[in-house]
Amino acid sequence: GENVEQHPSTLSVQEGDSAVIKCTYSDSASNYFPWYKQELGKRPQLIIDIRSNVGEKKDQRIAVTLNKTAKHFSLHITETQPEDSAVYFCAASYTGRRALTFGSGTRLQVQP
């Protein structure tokens, strides 16, 4: 089955700096890669996703890149703010199996 690895497990940045979280996946059939943000005790919230027919997608301060050949995808957050502090999860799925396989999560702390 699919296996998703996520790095780093914790990330601390200064407010205004950029943050990058990286994930690799094992199943070349995977074609959908969402990112979720989870605040303590709350539900995971979809913040951005990318499908395998594009290499990059941007939404304001958030961008995701996908390298299908290397089977890795990354989340980039620019101009970080304290409210960006949360746990971020990457995930993967494919057309024949919609259930998400999640990475282990990255705890991002933005220092004011």
Add this chain to the structure above:
Amino acid sequence: DSGVTQTPKHLITATGQRVTLRCSPRSGDLSVYWYQQSLDQGLQFLIQYYNGEERAKGNILERFSAQQFPDLHSELNLSSLELGDSALYFCASSVGVSKDNEQFFGPGTRLTVL
């Protein structure tokens, strides 16, 4: 608010007991997924239903079962509970299985087994 609702928010019970968690998907969504989030295992897929039928199974124990009813709400039944079953249980829904993949999560049910 994602539009997915889950009840109850919290559940405290004893080992050996049985509980039922309930989920109502977003209006129009036919697929329901159940995930378990524990400190040591992260977010793990348990089971998926689509329009009343089981569609996929993940790491779901035999002591756990689920169903989706004609009104599309779903229930996750956990029996012979063990301490290790303590976790956050999330339900997510999506439109279907052929096109849209976006899954929207409910607020979760926190289960504590004492």
